[in-house]
Amino acid sequence: MANTKRKITRSKVNNVIVHIILAVLSLIWVAPILWVIMTSFRPEKGAYPTSFFPKTWTLANYEKLFTDTAVFNFPRWFGNTFVVAVFSCILSTIFLVCIAFCMSRLRFKMRKPFLNVALILGMFPGFMSIMAVYYIMKGLNLLDGPLKLVALVLLYSGGSGILNFYVAKGFFDTIPKTIDEAAYVDGASKWHVLTRITIPLSKPIIIYTILTSFIAPWIDFILSKVIIGTESKYYTVAIGMWNMLERENVYQWYTTFFAAAVIVSIPVAIIFLLMQRYYTDGMAGAVKG
């Protein structure tokens, strides 16, 4: 009896310890985020606060972000990024659905070679060709003023991301072939099968694709930096915010950077939460038996 009693208390103690460890760990994971939010409300300037918690709270940083647009035009950057995100997410969703449909539902001569080439191309570091992409875009005259944003849309939708069709292909693979075959027997063309059967059955993965490709321009930093260059009118939020932390700006703009970080995080967080749901659904397969 005493033995079992000791066992029960021991497991209770263990349980408490586990919860304490979890609490400490979640503090470590949440603290930097709290710090971002607190800093965005901090009144004193500069990157090196003297205390961990702000002494007073202010909304001035947010106000500055939207009104002091002479040097750092955050509203404009936000607009740029939004426009790029909308167009590149439309284009890349179309591309991905097209490729995934062909690779998954159709059988044609060059299919296996395509799959292998895509696999190999995906292994090259994306940064290797970034300068070459720059010169090609220059050759296409897509680096003049607002056309830079068009170049970005083309690269986000048609660039190396296009090779990530494997997730969507895997989803299409789970749609039973018999459904297609039944449609063909009824005289449907392949176009009909794509538009009336495959696409409606693939909503989760299509929405997942839309969301991931919408997020890309908000978080990409390096491609947009090379393509946009120094013309601050056409910055996306990521490059603009990076510039806020450059040595000459950091004192004036440090707390504003955090205000911007909070504002950019909101849409990304919402999309991420939505994405989670569709990702799980997407992985679960198309037709539940």
Added chain:
Amino acid sequence: MATLGRKKQKEYTELTVREALAKGDLFTKLSTVVMGLGNLVRGQIVKGIMFLALEIYFIIFMITTGVESIKGFITLGTRTAEEYFDEASQMYLMRAGDNSMLCLLYGITAMILVLLFFLVWRTNVKSAYNAELITKANGHLPTFKEDVNSLFNGNIHKLLLFLPITCVLAFTIMPLLFMMSMAFTNYDRNHQVPANLFDWVGFKNFTELFSSTNGLATAFWHVLGWTLVWAFFATFLNYILGMILGIVINREKTKCKGMWRFFFVLSIAVPQFVSLLVMRTLLQPNGGVNVLLRTLGIIAEGQSLPFWTNVTWARVSIIVVNIWIGVPYTLLQVTGILKNIPNDLYEAARLDGAGPVRIFFSITLPYMLFVTAPYLITQFIGNINNFNVIYLLTAGAPASLAYFNGTAGKTDLLVTWLYKLTVDFSDFNYGAVIGIMSFVLSALFALLTYHRTSAYKNEEGFQ
């Protein structure tokens, strides 16, 4: 197995160019020279005209620019920019020379166009032979309208893949070929266009990278070593810690599972570049963490921990920050799979008196490794090429003069070094060589595993 056998049958009729040339009649053979002739003669007017127009356009292109471009690719330009005395204005003026880089770019574009034209030419010969066969058999030749309609049915892959493939050609393959060819030139900071020319040097850059004495070889081997060490720790620490966290949260006795998961996953919602920049500032000598430690009295006033300035500290900090970033992703990935582990396995182990540690290493880990091997490999390759974490956290610092005149730092990966070499230092040739090495590395790991995974072999297992 029966279905597999059926699928292996050809679902497309195939004509070969060789067959067409051997067995075709005069018109089919003539279409090798005058494209579209075979189709025109047999009444497929629009198709024939399209082939012919493409041929004429191609010939005009080759005469006006194509041949010049390919010549330029071979020589990479012959005239340097020079100053000359202009009689009319009585002044010294600059005369622009050849731009080696543009020669290279145009040369590659021209060669790709030649290749594409060759493909069109093959299609043309096949199409002519096809038309011949159908006419001889008194069959029905598809009209242009029927050809267009087939793009929505039998040939739908041509319609759907046209734009994506064009994009891949223009934005992935062409830039890659362009950069790879630079690995065989001397396009470095001393041969900058447009003032200077650069030229082909063969494999010189490769031998230099492996065995030069100016610090390039040292830098390469050290950076390669750190890249592998980093990729190993970044992948496996994140994986194992994420999994343990997942197990702990999913334990029967853990209360508020949803809340804990939410706390950890919260950090994913912040864009990665923001959290990385935040971490960078937090760990500065006067950043948030040092301030906090001073406030708590753990380190003395005015002192700071050298998170980014000491080599070992910097390397460890990067890995730790990466754990902070990566563990929530692993948590998301493994939660579902963990639930799939059959419960009787655990019960049997518990009956045999195995403790939690033993259960983890004998049941959970082997099971997870079995299921998530492909995921681990992609993670590993992703970490070899993990540009963002390094560039945004340290940008390769602390720098080391021993590394090829300070182009690389102690925490640089191959990819960040490559980026710095091309964007900051204009050593395009070495950058390209490193890119190729980085690819070889990723490809090795990928080949080792992709072909062994069941996902690759049983692609049609579910259909």
